[in-house]
Amino acid sequence: QNDDYRTLSLSAHVGFDSLPDQLIKKSIKQGFSFNVLCIGETGIGKSALINSLFNSNFEDPPSTHFLPSVQLRTQTYELQESDVLLKLTIVNTVGFGDQMNKRDSYQPVVDYIDAQFEAYLQEELKIIRSLFSYQDTRIHVCLYFISPTGRSLKTLDLLTMRSLDSKVNIIPVIGKADSISKTELQEFKSKIMSELVSNGIQIYQFPTDDETVSEINSITNGNLPFAVVGSMEKVNIGNKMVRARQYPWGIVKVENESHCDTVKLRKMLCTNMEDLREKTHAQHYELYRRCRLEEMGFRDIGPETKPVSLQEAYEAKRHKFYLELQRKEEEIKKRFVQRVKEKAAMLKEAEQEVQTKFECLMLIHQEEELKLEEKKKVLEDEIAEFIEKKATAELLQSQAPVSTPIVNLKR
Amino acid sequence: CQLFGYVGIEAVLDQMKIKTMKTGFEFNIMVVGQSGLGKSTMVNTLFKSKVSRKSSQPEQEERIPKTVQLQSITHVIEEKGVKMKLTVTDTPGFGDQINNENCWDPIIKYINEQYERYLREEILITRKRKIPDTRVHGCVYFVPPTGHWLRPLDLEFMRRLSKIVNVVPVIAKADTLTLEERAEFKQRIQEDLKTHAISVYPQEDFDQDPEDRALNDRIREKIPFAVVGADQEHQVNGKRVLGRKTKWGIIEVENPAHCEFPLLRDLLIRSHLQDLKDITHNVHYESYRVRRLNES
Numbered sequence: 001q002n003d004d005y006r007t008l009s010l011s012a013h014v015g016f017d018s019l020p021d022q023l024i025k026k027s028i029k030q031g032f033s034f035n036v037l038c039i040g041e042t043g044i045g046k047s048a049l050i051n052s053l054f055n056s057n058f059e060d061p062p063s064t065h066f067l068p069s070v071q072l073r074t075q076t077y078e079l080q081e082s083d084v085l086l087k088l089t090i091v092n093t094v095g096f097g098d099q100m101n102k103r104d105s106y107q108p109v110v111d112y113i114d115a116q117f118e119a120y121l122q123e124e125l126k127i128i129r130s131l132f133s134y135q136d137t138r139i140h141v142c143l144y145f146i147s148p149t150g151r152s153l154k155t156l157d158l159l160t161m162r163s164l165d166s167k168v169n170i171i172p173v174i175g176k177a178d179s180i181s182k183t184e185l186q187e188f189k190s191k192i193m194s195e196l197v198s199n200g201i202q203i204y205q206f207p208t209d210d211e212t213v214s215e216i217n218s219i220t221n222g223n224l225p226f227a228v229v230g231s232m233e234k235v236n237i238g239n240k241m242v243r244a245r246q247y248p249w250g251i252v253k254v255e256n257e258s259h260c261d262t263v264k265l266r267k268m269l270c271t272n273m274e275d276l277r278e279k280t281h282a283q284h285y286e287l288y289r290r291c292r293l294e295e296m297g298f299r300d301i302g303p304e305t306k307p308v309s310l311q312e313a314y315e316a317k318r319h320k321f322y323l324e325l326q327r328k329e330e331e332i333k334k335r336f337v338q339r340v341k342e343k344a345a346m347l348k349e350a351e352q353e354v355q356t357k358f359e360c361l362m363l364i365h366q367e368e369e370l371k372l373e374e375k376k377k378v379l380e381d382e383i384a385e386f387i388e389k390k391a392t393a394e395l396l397q398s399q400a401p402v403s404t405p406i407v408n409l410k411r
Numbered sequence: 412c413q414l415f416g417y418v419g420i421e422a423v424l425d426q427m428k429i430k431t432m433k434t435g436f437e438f439n440i441m442v443v444g445q446s447g448l449g450k451s452t453m454v455n456t457l458f459k460s461k462v463s464r465k466s467s468q469p470e471q472e473e474r475i476p477k478t479v480q481l482q483s484i485t486h487v488i489e490e491k492g493v494k495m496k497l498t499v500t501d502t503p504g505f506g507d508q509i510n511n512e513n514c515w516d517p518i519i520k521y522i523n524e525q526y527e528r529y530l531r532e533e534i535l536i537t538r539k540r541k542i543p544d545t546r547v548h549g550c551v552y553f554v555p556p557t558g559h560w561l562r563p564l565d566l567e568f569m570r571r572l573s574k575i576v577n578v579v580p581v582i583a584k585a586d587t588l589t590l591e592e593r594a595e596f597k598q599r600i601q602e603d604l605k606t607h608a609i610s611v612y613p614q615e616d617f618d619q620d621p622e623d624r625a626l627n628d629r630i631r632e633k634i635p636f637a638v639v640g641a642d643q644e645h646q647v648n649g650k651r652v653l654g655r656k657t658k659w660g661i662i663e664v665e666n667p668a669h670c671e672f673p674l675l676r677d678l679l680i681r682s683h684l685q686d687l688k689d690i691t692h693n694v695h696y697e698s699y700r701v702r703r704l705n706e707s
Contacts, residue, residue: 009460010488014488017493020432022684023431026686027424081418084421086423267419274426286538290536
C-alpha cells in the first residue's frame, strides 16, 4: 500500500525514529507472557528440560503412571532478566501415553488449547472489554517430546501432532537424547522428518524472511527435531557447577552444544519468541475464530449488506443469550415449583398426622368423659339413697322418744 | 523465580524492534482552526517537509469554502529505517462562517467514520492480518492569539471533541503575544478548560503510573503550547535556522526561548506518539465500539 502514496523527503531530523523505542518502553512496562505446552510420555524428561531451558528450579513433583486419563497441569512463573519481565506459563501433560487405550489421549490437550482460544474470543466479543490488560493464556509453542527409540514415530505421536498442527506451533524434540549415539541420531532425525512430511504434519518453521536471522534459522530448520537432554542436578566440573548428567562412562553436559541441542533450542525459543507469539495470534487464533464464528452462524455477507451483518451478528448473539437466560429462568421456576410442591406435601402429611392424633385424643377424651359421667351417676344415686335414709331416720327420730342418741351423720 | 544463569529472554526486545521497523507505523493527525492561523505551515514545520501544498498567497481556487470540508493527504516518510505513513486531515472552513453553529459536526462525523471503518474490519470473520488504521490519533486545535479567554466556539469544539479524540490545543501565531501575555493567556485557558471539565491530551485519567503522572503533569502545566510555524530558513549567528523574518528580528521556531514549538514536536512525535495511538485504540475506539454495539 505504500506505493500509492507519495514519499516525502525530510529536510531535517523530525524525531519519529524514536517510535520503536517508545513502543518497546511501553511493552516493557506491560510485561511479556509466554505460554509453553509440553506433551510427552511420563518420564521422558519434560520438567528436566524446562528447568534446563530457563536455567531455574521450577518445583514439579514427578507423577505416577497410573492416571486413568490425560490431565493438564499448569504452572506460572515470573522471570526477570535485565529490563524484561516474563510471565512464563508451563502446561504439562500428565499421564500422556500411560493408558492401555490411548485413543483419546490427545483430546484433553486439544480441548485445553481450544479453551484458551475460546476465552480470548469471548473477551474479544464482549461489549465492554479490556483486551489491553488481558492475561493471554493461549499456547504460544508446543514442545512435543518424542521417545528416543531410534526407530520411528509412534502412532500416538502422529495422531497427536496431526490433531494439533493447525492449532499451535509444534516444535518436536527428542527427549533423553543422551541414550542415542551420534550416528543413530542423524538417521533418527531424518526418519522423523520424513515421516512428518509424508503424514502431512505441519510443524513450526523458524522464519527466514529477515536477513539477520534467516541463515541461522534455515540451518536450524534443517536440523529438526532438537535432540535434547535436561538435568535438574548440577555436577562439579573444573571449578564450576554445571548442569549435567553423570554416568560411569562420562558426563553429559547439558549446555554443551556438541553433546545435545538444548542450548540451540533455548536460543531458538528466545530469539523467535515474538514470531511464535505472532503466529499464535495471527494464524492459529484467527483460524479458530473463523471456524467458531461460522459455527455460531455468523457470515461475512457482501459489502452492501454489511451494516445488517454487523447488527445481525450481535442481534443473533443477544438473542441466543436471551434464550439462554429464559431457559435458565424456566429451569429456576420449575425447580422452585417443585420445591414448593414438596414442601406442601410434607406439610400436608404433618397435618394429617396431627389430625389423626387429635381425633385419637378426642376419642380418649370422650371415653373418659363417659366413664366420669357414669361415676357421677353412681355417686348421685348414692347421695340420693343417703338423703332418703337420712330423711327416714329423722322421721323415725321425731316419732321416737328423745332418749335415743342422735347419731351425727358425717357430711 | 530465580534465574541461575543467562537465558536470553531480552532478545524479545530486539525482535520487537525489527518487527515494527519492518511493518512500519501509521500516524493520522488532524488540524482544526480558522483559516489563516498557520495550520498548514505548522504541519510542514513539524514534519520538516512539504506535507501540505498550501502556498503563502492563496490562489483563486483556495477560497474559503461555504461549509467545513475535510481534506486528507497521506504521505510516506522515512527516518533511520523507520517508515511512517502519515495522514494529515485539514479542516478548511472551520469557524470561518458568519454562523458557526454545529461546524464541528462534519469533523465529528469524519472521526466516527474512521472508527466505524476499523470496527467493520475487526468484525469480519476472515479479517486482514493488519487492519488499516485511519483513525485520528491526535487533533491539534489552533486557538487564535486573542490573549483574552477562550471563545464559545473554542469551548464548544473542545468540549465535544475531547470526548471522542485526543485534543491538543495550541496558541497559534504566538509571536503576536509577549511572554507575559502568553503566560496570562495560558493561565486563563487552563482555568476555562477546568471550569468546563474539558480534558485535553494528556488526559489525567489515563496516567498509568507515578512516573507517567509526573512526566505528564509537567506537560499539563504548559498546555496549551504557544507555537509559531515557519518553513523558511534564515541565517542566525552563522547557523541556518527555521524562522520568521520580521523587521524587528528573526523569530526562531526551534528556539525554546522564542516559542514552544519544540515542546509540541516532542510531545506529538518524539515522546508521546505511541501513547497517542494507544489511547485512541484502547479508550476512544473502545468507547465508540461500546456505543455502537449498544445501539443496535
